[in-house]
Amino acid sequence: MKDGYLDFANSPFGAKLINALGLPKPLQLERYQAGQPVITGSVLVGGGEQSSLLEALAVFFKSVGAQTLAHDKLPQWVSVANKAGLTTGRWSLNGEKGEKVKVLVFDASGMTDSTQSDALYWFFHDAARSLLPCGRVVVLGRPPEECISPRQATIQRALEGLTRSLGKELKKGCTAQLVYVSEGAEAQLESTLRFLLSPRSAYVSGQVVRVRKPVGSPQQPADWSQALAGKKVLVTGASRGIGAAIAEVMAREGATVIALDVPQAQAGLDEVAKKIGGTALALDIGVPEAPKKLVDAALAQGGWDVIVHNAGITRDKTIANMKEHLWQQVVNVNLSTQERINDAMVASGALKSGGRIVCVSSISGIAGNMGQTNYAVSKAGVIGMVQSQAPILAEKGITINAVAPGFIETQMTAAIPFAIREAGRRMNSMSQGGQPVDVAEAICWFANPASSGITGNVIRVCGQSLIGA
Numbered sequence: 001m002k003d004g005y006l007d008f009a010n011s012p013f014g015a016k017l018i019n020a021l022g023l024p025k026p027l028q029l030e031r032y033q034a035g036q037p038v039i040t041g042s043v044l045v046g047g048g049e050q051s052s053l054l055e056a057l058a059v060f061f062k063s064v065g066a067q068t069l070a071h072d073k074l075p076q077w078v079s080v081a082n083k084a085g086l087t088t089g090r091w092s093l094n095g096e097k098g099e100k101v102k103v104l105v106f107d108a109s110g111m112t113d114s115t116q117s118d119a120l121y122w123f124f125h126d127a128a129r130s131l132l133p134c135g136r137v138v139v140l141g142r143p144p145e146e147c148i149s150p151r152q153a154t155i156q157r158a159l160e161g162l163t164r165s166l167g168k169e170l171k172k173g174c175t176a177q178l179v180y181v182s183e184g185a186e187a188q189l190e191s192t193l194r195f196l197l198s199p200r201s202a203y204v205s206g207q208v209v210r211v212r213k214p215v216g217s218p219q220q221p222a223d224w225s226q227a228l229a230g231k232k233v234l235v236t237g238a239s240r241g242i243g244a245a246i247a248e249v250m251a252r253e254g255a256t257v258i259a260l261d262v263p264q265a266q267a268g269l270d271e272v273a274k275k276i277g278g279t280a281l282a283l284d285i286g287v288p289e290a291p292k293k294l295v296d297a298a299l300a301q302g303g304w305d306v307i308v309h310n311a312g313i314t315r316d317k318t319i320a321n322m323k324e325h326l327w328q329q330v331v332n333v334n335l336s337t338q339e340r341i342n343d344a345m346v347a348s349g350a351l352k353s354g355g356r357i358v359c360v361s362s363i364s365g366i367a368g369n370m371g372q373t374n375y376a377v378s379k380a381g382v383i384g385m386v387q388s389q390a391p392i393l394a395e396k397g398i399t400i401n402a403v404a405p406g407f408i409e410t411q412m413t414a415a416i417p418f419a420i421r422e423a424g425r426r427m428n429s430m431s432q433g434g435q436p437v438d439v440a441e442a443i444c445w446f447a448n449p450a451s452s453g454i455t456g457n458v459i460r461v462c463g464q465s466l467i468g469a
């Protein structure tokens with residue numbers, strides 16, 4: 001659905017009026033265009049004591065052809081970067097601030113005590129005003145649960161407060177994330193940084209990502225712009241909305257897409273499949289025979305590589321007014337079918353080893369929502385499934401992750417009454433709703449063959465919504 005206020009706020013007259021009235025000022029977010037570079041501007045690099053991820057960062061920036069600059073307090077970046085063959089220089093000289101940059105990256109992995117937090121202050125105090133619109137901030141740390149001392153775990157956990165606050169302060173479409181990298185997982189960073197530092201993550205902010213040692217054997221795409229080439233991907237609920245966008249983005253990345261939806265949605269499904277050169281599969285995933293039908297279809301094609309559980313329904317009523325069948329329908333379609341399909345696909349080998357499962361949860365499953373007890377149970381259950389299955393599926397080289405969308409402009413949200421819809425749209429750090437493509441890009445990052453170090457993650461695509469934050 002079109003957001004008229006967003007267009008108005010970006011017109012010359014609208015911008016003046018909105019400034020004068022002090023109203024929220026959403027910016028047209030930059031979104032990924034096929035063929036564009038990962039980072040469209042310079043990168044300022046900072047770090048705390050004993051930063052341990054600088055070499056991994058240099059390898060990444062070299063791979064994406066980025067131009068980097070060293071903050072005053074991290075002069076050693078120049079030699080690390082030069083050694084990796086990167087063009088680099090110092091950002092500030094004689095106390096003068098340097099040029100505007102598109103990305104701020106701070107390596108906090110070596111910080112072991114809260115008394116070292118000043119390094120964070122100096123870097124972000126100096127650089128905050130130098131970040132260009134739709135800029136990106138990533139802070140890298142070590143997972144607190146893997147730290148060897150309580151003091152180290154404490155300062156590492158403290159990084160969450162910093163990044164979440166930066167996401168709220170920076171405005172102008174900028175995002176801020178925290179990436180915890182396990183010891184030994186340094187080489188798994190690339191797919192995550194490619195996502196978080198590019199316009200692909202336009203509507204993702206204030207998130208905490210855990211990058212771990214690889215599940216199965218790590219794979220590097222030969223061509224990052226066709227990362228899913230040769231992969232067969234099932235997308236459920238693909239006839240419209242977020243599912244159609246997922247199918248399109250997967251196809252853009254080179255995948256062969258099997259687009260599934262209920263038989264009643266055949267017309268829309270055929271249109272999507274035709275547009276992306278995929279196949280249409282009309283099937284109600286809620287029926288008991290669905291898992292077997294999917295296993296048979298996958299095995300007939302030599303197995304599938306990725307399953308995206310996007311199909312979902314709402315049947316909103318307060319629990320006192322809700323009929324039992326409305327509860328059962330929602331829990332069945334949104335949660336139990338995913339469990340049954342995963343079990344059948346994994347047990348039969350129809351989902352290949354090295355496969356990816358990506359689920360669609362919701363911020364309702366994190367925060368709860370009035371009139372959505374059934375929906376919130378199903379979406380919180382998806383999070384439980386992802387977290388409990390991740391270590392089990394890792395033994396088969398399969399990853400499982402979820403996205404939790406906030407307010408996304410689709411037919412589902414167009415049906416919300418005006419006042420509630422406007423509140424849902426604006427109550428986030430971007431002051432606007434997300435687009436289906438924003439959810440699709442996050443799902444593609446999880447599905448990437450190079451994302452073998454990412455499992456058990458639940459990432460919100462919500463513009464850092466205040467709901468459940």
Ligand SMILES: NC(=O)c1ccc[n+]([C@@H]2O[C@H](COP(=O)([O-])OP(=O)(O)OC[C@H]3O[C@@H](n4cnc5c(N)ncnc54)[C@H](O)[C@@H]3O)[C@@H](O)[C@H]2O)c1
Binds near residue numbers: 241260310410
């Ligand atoms: N739109 C949002 O703001 C938002 C926010 C949070 C989460 N989500 C989740 O994102 C997913 C997609 O949402 P959307 O807004 O695109 O919704 P949508 O209603 O536009 O699309 C959902 C699709 O799922 C299909 N589907 C439903 N039941 C099915 C079944 N039994 N078998 C096969 N297909 C079935 C529908 O036919 C439909 O095409 C859902 O899981 C939804 O809960 C959406």
